[in-house]
Amino acid sequence: MFLAWREIKYSKTRFALIIGVVILIAYLVFFLTGLAYGLAQENRMSIDKWDSDGIVLADESNLNINMSMFPKEQIDDIEASEKASLGVASSVVQPADESDEESKINVTFFGIDKEEFIFPEVVEGEEFESNREVIADISLREEEGIEIGDELSLAGMDLTVEIVGFTENAKFSVGPVLYTNHPTYQEIRASGFGEREEEIISAIVVRSDSEELADVETNSEDLNVYSTSEFISNLPGYTAQVLTFGLMIGFLVLIAAMIIGIFIYVLTLQKSSMLGVMKAQGISSSYIAKSVIGQTFLLSFIGVFTGLGLTLLTGLLLPATVPYQNNFIFLASITSLLIIVAVAGAFFSVRTVVNIDPLEAID
Amino acid sequence: MKLIELKDVKKTFQDGRKTIEALKPTNFSVEEGEFVAVIGPSGSGKSTFLTIIGGLQTPTEGNVFIREDKFSELDEKERAKKRFDEIGFILQASNLIPFLTVKDQLKLVNKIEKSKLDEDKVQNLLSELGIDHLMDKYPSDLSGGEKQRAAIARAMYHNPAVILADEPTASLDTDRAFEVVEILARETKKEKKATIMVTHDERLTDYCDAVYTMKDGVLTKNQKK
Ligand SMILES: Nc1ncnc2c1ncn2[C@@H]1O[C@H](COP(=O)(O)OP(=O)(O)OP(=O)(O)O)[C@@H](O)[C@H]1O
Ligand SMILES: [Mg+2]
Numbered sequence: 001m002f003l004a005w006r007e008i009k010y011s012k013t014r015f016a017l018i019i020g021v022v023i024l025i026a027y028l029v030f031f032l033t034g035l036a037y038g039l040a041q042e043n044r045m046s047i048d049k050w051d052s053d054g055i056v057l058a059d060e061s062n063l064n065i066n067m068s069m070f071p072k073e074q075i076d077d078i079e080a081s082e083k084a085s086l087g088v089a090s091s092v093v094q095p096a097d098e099s100d101e102e103s104k105i106n107v108t109f110f111g112i113d114k115e116e117f118i119f120p121e122v123v124e125g126e127e128f129e130s131n132r133e134v135i136a137d138i139s140l141r142e143e144e145g146i147e148i149g150d151e152l153s154l155a156g157m158d159l160t161v162e163i164v165g166f167t168e169n170a171k172f173s174v175g176p177v178l179y180t181n182h183p184t185y186q187e188i189r190a191s192g193f194g195e196r197e198e199e200i201i202s203a204i205v206v207r208s209d210s211e212e213l214a215d216v217e218t219n220s221e222d223l224n225v226y227s228t229s230e231f232i233s234n235l236p237g238y239t240a241q242v243l244t245f246g247l248m249i250g251f252l253v254l255i256a257a258m259i260i261g262i263f264i265y266v267l268t269l270q271k272s273s274m275l276g277v278m279k280a281q282g283i284s285s286s287y288i289a290k291s292v293i294g295q296t297f298l299l300s301f302i303g304v305f306t307g308l309g310l311t312l313l314t315g316l317l318l319p320a321t322v323p324y325q326n327n328f329i330f331l332a333s334i335t336s337l338l339i340i341v342a343v344a345g346a347f348f349s350v351r352t353v354v355n356i357d358p359l360e361a362i363d
Numbered sequence: 364m365k366l367i368e369l370k371d372v373k374k375t376f377q378d379g380r381k382t383i384e385a386l387k388p389t390n391f392s393v394e395e396g397e398f399v400a401v402i403g404p405s406g407s408g409k410s411t412f413l414t415i416i417g418g419l420q421t422p423t424e425g426n427v428f429i430r431e432d433k434f435s436e437l438d439e440k441e442r443a444k445k446r447f448d449e450i451g452f453i454l455q456a457s458n459l460i461p462f463l464t465v466k467d468q469l470k471l472v473n474k475i476e477k478s479k480l481d482e483d484k485v486q487n488l489l490s491e492l493g494i495d496h497l498m499d500k501y502p503s504d505l506s507g508g509e510k511q512r513a514a515i516a517r518a519m520y521h522n523p524a525v526i527l528a529d530e531p532t533a534s535l536d537t538d539r540a541f542e543v544v545e546i547l548a549r550e551t552k553k554e555k556k557a558t559i560m561v562t563h564d565e566r567l568t569d570y571c572d573a574v575y576t577m578k579d580g581v582l583t584k585n586q587k588k
Contacts, residue, residue, distance in 0.1 A: 002474040003460075010462030010501070277458040280419055281517075282447025284440070287475055359419050361454060362410050362529055 003288075004295035015299065018263050022303025023310070025256045026338055029249055030311035031324075033334055036245030038325035042171040043238050046110070046137075047228065049169055050118045054080075054213045055231045056204040059224045063234040065202050066090065070222060072182070072199040079217040080206035084118040087111030087185040088202040090173070096151035096160050104155065105144060108172045109134075111185020111201065118205050120179055124148065125165030131184050135165040137176035142320045152178075159187060173235070174323070253334070253341055261345025264296050268349040272356050279358035289350045293343060300342035304335055365431065366524045366557035367416060368392040372425035372435075374411055374580075385411040387580040388425065393525070393557035398548050400568040401561045403577030409561045410529060412577065416559065417450050417527050418442040430524050447475070451518025451556075453528040453547075458514055459502040465489070465513045466498045469520045476521070488516050492546060508539035512546065519550055526551065526558040532567060544570050 008015045056078060061068035065088050075085050089109045112118055114127065122135055125148040140146045146163060153160045161180065170177040180188075186199055206225065208216050216225045226234075233239045268275070275288055308331065318324050374386040385408045393399050403409050414420050416427060418434055427435040429449050437445060452458060459468055466485060473480045489495035492512045494505075502510055511531055518526055528547065532540035544560070548570035551558040560571070568574045574585040 002471065003463075006467060007462045274460060277452075277454065278460070279443070280417070280446070280452050280454075281458070282443050282445070282450065283471075283475060284443050284447075359414060361452075361458070362414055362419065 001291070001294045001298075003291040004298055007295065008298065018260075019299055019303045019306070021259060021263075022256070022300055022342070023307045025252065025259065026304045026307025027310050029252045029256065029334060029338065030308055030331065031314065032245060032249055032252070033330050034311065034315060034324045034326055035322075036242070036249065037327045037330055038323035039174065039245075040238070040242055041169075041325055042174040042323050043235055043241075044172075044232050045169045046108075046172040046177045047232055049120065050084075050205050050228075051207075052084075052118070052205045052228050053208040054206045054216055054225050054227050056083075056206060056216075056218055056223050056225045057202075057231075059222050063226060063231060064236065065231075068202045069200050072201045074220060074223065075201075075204055077219040078204055078206070078223070079215070079219065081209045081215065082117050082207035084116035084205045085111075085113055085182070085201045086118060086203045086205055087182065087189060087200070088172075089185065089189045090175075091188060092155035093152040093161075093178070094155060095146065096153045103144075105140070106175045108175060108177050109185060109188050110172075110177050110179045111182045111189070112179055113182060117207065120167040120170060122165040123168050125163070128164050128179070128181060131181060131187075132159070132161045133164045133180065134161045134184075135167050135179040136163050137170035137178075138166045138168050139171065139176050139320065141166060154188065157188070249334075253337055256338055257341035257345040259345075260296060260300060260342040261348045264292065264346045265349045265352065268292060268352050272352070273360065275353060275356050276358050276361040279356060280361040285354045285356075289353045292349050292353060293346050296343050296346035297339065300339045304338045304342075308335055364395050365392045366395055366429065367559070368428040368431070369416070370426050370428070372415060372422040372427060374408075374415060374420070375423045384580050386415065386422075386582075389582050391575075391582060393559060395555045395557060396552050397573065398551045398558045398571050399560070400571040400574045401559060401577055401582070402563065402565055402568065402574065407577040408580040409577045411580075412582065413527050413529050413559065413561055416525070417452060418446050448521070449524045451521075451523040451526045453511070453514045453518050453526065453531045455530040455533045459510060459517065461502055464499050464501055465494065465505075465516070468513065468517050472517075472521045484520075488520060491550070492516050506539075507534050507536075508542060511535065511539075511543045515543070515546060515550065519554065519556075522554070524557060526556050528558065528560040530561055530563065532562065532564065537566075540564065540567060 057063060057065060058068040058070050072085055075083060091107055091109055092104050093107050094104045120135060123138065128135055148163055148165065150163050151160045161184065182199060189200060206216050213225055213227060218225055278288060279285065315324055315326055369389055369391040371388050371390060372386065373388045376383040376385055401409050401412065415422050421435050426433055429445065434445060463471060469485055470480050486495060489498060492515060494509055494512050497505060497509060505513060532543055535543060544567045547558060547560065575582050576585055
């Protein structure tokens with residue numbers, strides 16, 4: 001580290017530029033990770049909130065909850081350690097006293113039973129007591145300025161609901177969720193289908209006590225049970241989106257390794273006559289190689305942590321509508337991955353160091 | 364005591380089908396406190412001779428001894444270690460590390476040995492060489508003569524048995540060259556080193572105890588004038 005530090009201190013501009021490039025790459029990687037994670041979360045947050053093991057959907061729905069519907073009473077046939085009925089309907093709402101296009105919000109209604117386990121924890125306001133009352137995701141207040149007591153009208157329907165409480169982390173398909181009771185859900189769902197006698201739901205969310213949902217039994221030809229993770233990866237667009245971001249981040253990490261590796265390689269080549277002199281003086285290849293690796297570690301450490309700091313700062317300054325979210329496990333693993341990969345890139349140069357012939361120092 | 368000794372050392376290079384005898388079989392030794400010069404025309408084998416002594420290449424035949432230890436048969440790694448401990452190189456162009464101050468050049472030796480920097484030793488050595496006021500300067504801020512003095516300090520610092528200098532004065536004007544060689548001669552005597560200096564300039568040999576001439580790979584001792 002002695003040589004590594006002294007050299008960095010001596011050639012400040014050169015190393016500042018290299019660190020600058022590392023900072024930018026790290027910043028980009030961290031920021032993309034935050035966005036990817038945030039977006040993925042907005043797809044699945046409300047599902048994670050259930051803390052469930054599986055979900056029962058209509059067989060012909062092809063794992064698409066929007067296409068799944070069956071009579072509510074079928075819940076009685078299902079065997080599982082815990083179960084909860086769920087009706088899902090996407091809709092467009094708007095504050096009742098406004099009418100312009102701007103104020104329209106895409107939401108998903110979750111029709112649920114107050115006694116069942118998927119009922120959300122209310123962080124502000126009250127639980128719903130009667131029909132046409134809803135608990136909304138807190139983002140409605142943060143992004144749209146909607147408060148408790150506000151009325152929302154449903155687009156294309158003669159129906160308004162009242163916000164009675166807020167909950168956190170309730171997003172589905174990148175939009176807020178509004179929780180309501182089953183009778184209200186039936187009203188929302190039935191629009192366009194005409195009145196129906198029986199209550200219809202979309203899914204039954206289950207918890208299980210055994211591995212791979214072995215104890216869950218649907219007792220019906222028309223219903224199928226899927227694990228929660230399978231359900232999530234089949235959310236429309238979810239897997240494609242996660243893969244796209246994952247690939248981008250993976251490539252960026254590789255590119256970072258290559259850029260740092262090339263920088264260090266060029267620096268080593270530039271120094272080769274000096275390194276030859278050092279070897280002639282009997283300084284071992286391993287000491288020189290260690291100092292090259294140590295220097296790469298210092299550069300990437302400084303660069304990556306500065307990039308991380310900048311990302312966290314940006315995260316604080318971003319408006320709430322940007323789906324950016326920090327996940328400390330991801331940030332920590334990408335931090336170490338970037339540093340490890342950068343140091344691995346420096347191993348290119350070790351070969352050069354070993355191959356330098358001290359004889360070249362003479363003459 | 365013979366600090367350095369060559370017994371029947373020979374070096375040949377294979378150049379296509381031709382064999383070049385860069386160094387004919389040579390016997391040679393340098394005593395403690397002895398300052399030896401090697402002169403000779405270009406391409407005669409002076410550098411080859413010096414680098415074999417320094418263990419930068421191995422002889423084709425024969426053996427090199429340092430403090431009566433066989434040196435030339437060690438493997439590359441052990442030779443590097445021995446070189447670090449027992450040999451100080453002073454090269455034509457400065458062999459200083461550009462991003463270290465004069466003091467840090469010496470400190471590097473301590474870092475590699477994992478020992479502590481001896482402030483007094485540094486101070487004494489540098490003032491002996493007349494560059495103690497330049498301790499915190501980088502090589503790029505030194506004149507040619509000052510650089511070579513710093514290189515001498517670097518070579519002397521860890522107390523090697525042998526000092527090898529390949530044209531140490533090539534980049535200096537005559538006055539500076541004489542100064543540097545004088546210092547080298549003085550330190551050799553005082554610190555009881557065996558010093559071998561390769562040079563083109565015969566006038567510089569006035570300070571030497573013995574002068575050898577290299578011609579076509581044959582080393583012969585000159586008669587004292
Ligand atoms: N690695 C090598 N391969 C082939 N031939 C070599 C090699 N090294 C040296 N020689 C040859 O050995 C001879 C002696 O070279 P050397 O470098 O020792 O000369 P020198 O006396 O130091 O010359 P100068 O005064 O120009 O530095 C030359 O003919 C050179 O071409
Ligand atoms: Mg030469």
